[in-house]
Amino acid sequence: MTGSPPLSARPAGRHALLVELPDAEGTAAFHAEVLRRRAAGTLPPVREIVPGARTVLLDGVPDPEALARTLTEWAVPPGGADDGDVVEIAVRYDGPDLADVAALWGVAPEEVAARHTSRTYRVAFCGFAPGFGYLTGLPPRLHVPRRSTPRTRVPAGAVALAGPYSAVYPRSTPGGWQLIGTMPDPRPLWDPTRERAALLAPGTRVRFVTADGIPAKAGA
Known part of the structure; x- marks a missing residue:
């Protein structure tokens, strides 16, 4: 191997x-x-x-x-295959933790959007809540810690970072991830009436794009 x-x-x-x-x-x-x-x-x-x-x-x-x-006889390519579905998620980079993440990365707040949208992610697994996908693809230098004090309510559609993962909250729940933006319409993330209820199912590739006409900004 x-x-x-x-x-x-x-x-x-x-x-x-x-x-x-x-x-x-x-x-x-x-x-x-x-x-x-x-x-x-x-x-x-x-x-x-x-x-x-x-x-x-x-x-x-x-x-x-x-x-x-x-x-034990398998040869597994590093990083996973470059095929499979690709889902684009439009984001307003306006999260309440945007400035904190920028400080951790050592960049200006507006640069967070540029770095976050420059990569292709893959859903490693799902958990925590229905439709909540853990996305890998951030290099180690962009990993960030969870918040020291979790929020009692994170709104549906919040785009977040924690450790090596990115994620989008499909529903309003408590949470301790760093919130950097918002998906304007989170309804497609989880729909139990679909054959595949979770939009971000394991193995799906994901690209984040800046929502058209809505500039990235710091603060909330």
Whole structure:
């Protein structure tokens, strides 16, 4: 597995396998490879694929131990595949923590939007709330800590950063992430009437763009 993220795999029941990776980037790369092999028809039988922060659960596996041995022979490209759906999210960069994030990055507040929109992200996994996707793609120099005191209410559509992740809050909830902007219309993020309820499902690539006609600014 030269160049592949180191992994360990162990049965998690009679027909499930839990694959553990060293970090979020390795997990995203492994998950992307699983999806690629499933699409190509070269993945051994797996009914369900559930990624986490540093794990990928493979459920509905006829022989977990045999699959675990197979995984050691995989060559997993770093960073994940460059294919899959791309979702564009328009953002007003007007979040209450924009100036704080700018200070952490050592840039002017208006530069936060430029840096945040210059990258392509990938949904590593979902959690916390229905439709809440954890997006990888920020380099280590742009990682930021959570707020020391969480907010009791974060509005739906808030665009946020915490640690290595970006995210958009699909509904109003408490939260401790750094808020840098707002998605003007968050309704598409979670719709249980759709076949795929979460717009930002694991494996989806995401691009943030500045909302047309609405300049980025500091403050709220």
